[in-house]
Amino acid sequence: MSSQGDGPSEPGPDTVEPSSSSSSCPDGDATSTDIITVTVGATVPTGFEHTAAEEVKEKIGVDARISKDRGRIYFPITTDKLFQVHLLRSVDNLFVVVEEFNHYQFKESKEETLLELQQLASKLPWTNALEVWRLNRTLKKKKGYRKGGNGTKLKPNSGATDAIVDETEQQEPPQEAPAAESHAKAEGTPDTESSMQDSEEAAPEVKPIKFRVTCNRAGDKHSFSSNEAARDFGGAVQEFFQWKADMTKFDIEVLLNIHNEEVVIGIALTEESLHRRNISHFGPTTLRSTLCYGMLRLCKPEASDIILDPMCGTGAIPLEGAIEFNSSFYIAGDNYDMAVNRTVNNICHIQKRRADKGRASGLPIDTVRWDICNLPVRTSSVDIIITDMPFGKRMGSKKGNWDLYPSCLREMARVCRPGSGKAVLLTQDKKCFSKALSRMGGLWRKLHTVWVNVGGLHAGVYLLKRTGAVFGQTPEDVYESRGAVNTQGDKKDDEELS
Known part of the structure; x- marks a missing residue:
């Protein structure tokens, strides 16, 4: 994924360009009133897929599909109900599906397969997934850190935020709290130091989006490794969007899930597994x-x-x-x-x-x-x-x-x-x-x-x-x-x- 284009690439398809533009302002409030329907994927404890599907039906009112790859379910969600996915208790991680291939025909040679993955990046319908990713950031109260040290903290703009993180937020590491708190305070005091606030709010607009690609692969008939797929596909994503690759302090995590002939490309909606929500003293x-x-x-x-x-x-x-x-x-x-x-x-x-x-x-x-x-x-x-x-x-x-x-x-x-x-x-x-x-x-x-x-x-x-x-x-x-x-x-x- 460390490969980088030699120069600016041509703009992508018209369907991708608006989402790329809106996602470059991750700190901005959601202004779109259009309600779109997307597919959300969730990783769940292996063996409890049916239990997770029952909870989705009970709390969100939609039918979930259990993946062939154990430990995953998929279900449709409209953007006006996006906050409800964070209230699920049976899911570990959440992601929005960009594209799904049930029977992806991989090439016989590794070189041809990796080249095809590179070409795939510019052909995917990123628009809705990136819009959901942007809305998701405005819905959640940020923890102020990622695994790896991302210190970006965003202000909540929705009354549903407190409900979302009521039982799921984790204690923030004290060493990173000061920077995050100072950012939050600057956004929360509009009557004082307005000029400083304006400059801080303008700064994220010029900062490049940081991303990484994570490949989860299962199956013994693939000619390539997970690292090779993540590297080549990630390089193509970087060239297409002109994002900056960062393995730790990333804004967007693109997921490449491969299970035999099933390929799912998604964008993560959670930064760390929701399974750690209650425990502060581990054994x-x-x-x-x-x-x-x-x-x-x-x-x-x-x-x-x-x-x-x-x-x-x-x-x-x-x-x-x-x-x-x-x-x-x-x-x-x-x-x-x-x-x-x-x-x-x-x-x-x-x-x-x-x-x-x-x-x-x-x-x-x-x-x-x-x-x-x-x-x-x-x-x-x-x-x-x-x-x-x-x-x-x-x-x-x-x-x-x-x-x-x-x-x-x-x-x-x-x-x-x-x-x-x-x-x-x-x-x-x-x-x-x-x-x-x-x-x-x-x-x-x-x-x-x-x-x-x-x-x-x-x-x-x-x-x-x-x-x-x-x-x-x-x-x-x-x-x-x-x-x-x-x-x-x-x-x-x-x-x-x-």
Whole structure:
């Protein structure tokens, strides 16, 4: 992408030139009253594509299409409803589609293919996508930084802005705040230092647009690499628009998504993944907030439900639930002091953020330190249990899970309401979990499994239903009460059989 034209290129097609001109003033307010319809793409946690499509239908009222490339959905949106896409809880990143090719015929040789990608840049219908990108910048309250150090901060011009960033904005790094704040103050004080303000507002108009191209490629039949595609396509985009390439402090990120024969060109609408929205104190196994949302929707929380996370870690699951499904009450607990402290700090972070906005800061959540195998919770008092169980890699061990999982499932069955209670459990240790679940067959029944990608690991989200059996009167209770010696022996037998 570092290639650059030797001189000014000829103007592009008439359909592209207006958008190129309007996008060169990214700080300006939107003046267009025309409503256009575009396709927006979203990356979502792998395995929860259908959940994301359901949320889009529920909140925006349109049907979403699930991509062949796992982890992506596409849906139409009109520019007057653009702010609604930032309210989605199940999506990681958003982008507006410039063009989509379902069956792109790549050339056999690498040179021909890369040349074709270069020629493609000047033929794409950029107009609507660039208009949406410009409107998107005026709708969002900027964080004041990018990954890589972009310090451009823009003033919001819409009443919907506060709603958009209510639960999604991140804490700004203190080292970059002064420059961003000074810019915002200059725009917010029209009665003082007007001449300085005029000069500052005029400056962005002469600054060149900075951009980068990011290529995401999947498939084994391509003659080129992702870097080569991004470099050559990016060079053509640079020559066509006369933008300046910058890998870190960019204004526009052009996306080149290639999945086998499917090619999608888009422009990013988010600067960093929305999955980091709730967490300020991270742990070694902190779950993505978007994955937490998918797990919560799987169990369908209802008003007044008591929801328990017995191994809460940093509190990502109960925090997401307390914010999005706030008619339920959440109890978060862990047996590690550090995990409990992180959860408390994350709750305080959300409460402070709400208080700073003048909103009610209370959350329906409480935090406890406890032993997962001996919970200080009344029998049959919990409606839903939802947790991320230790995989035996960064936390715990595979060997320890053979004792931990059956004990956990038994104690969860004790506190969960018979007949109506549910559990949503995430684990990558599938063999151990299956054996533990088979031992607890009289207490739990598996309804559904969603296979997800967690940090590159193939894991399962298991939806369980509590049977109507009364705890203490099932063969599972007798089996477990025989003691740890027999449990260890059974574990060894299982290992030999496997």
